[in-house]
Amino acid sequence: MDDVRNYKSIVQQALEGSYLGRRIYTTNAPTSGPIVLHILNILEHYDLIGEGRTPLNIHRLVEAMKCWWRILLTRVRVLNLLYSWFCSEVHDFIAFLQYILMLR
Numbered sequence: 001m002d003d004v005r006n007y008k009s010i011v012q013q014a015l016e017g018s019y020l021g022r023r024i025y026t027t028n029a030p031t032s033g034p035i036v037l038h039i040l041n042i043l044e045h046y047d048l049i050g051e052g053r054t055p056l057n058i059h060r061l062v063e064a065m066k067c068w069w070r071i072l073l074t075r076v077r078v079l080n081l082l083y084s085w086f087c088s089e090v091h092d093f094i095a096f097l098q099y100i101l102m103l104r
Helices: 033-043 055-103
Strands: 015-019 022-026
Touching: 015 033, 022 033, 033 055
Parallel strands: none
Antiparallel strands: 015 022
């Protein structure tokens, strides 16, 4: 219960964006708010409402979403690679120290 008792909320300023002339407010990172704003920014250049639900517009939506998934996955992949490299370096260093101590 101490964790609930000691909880302090963090209030941050909302992100503001626009889509088709309307203001949009959303939460900041680490939520998906920035991603939604960027996807809407990409899609704003197309007449999705006027053209309707066409295969091309569905493709545009999917590609806009894939663009941000690629960026997120790249960030995760880079962080995982750095973590893996760090763990292997530490492991190699420990093995090297054990080898040195064994030679004595």
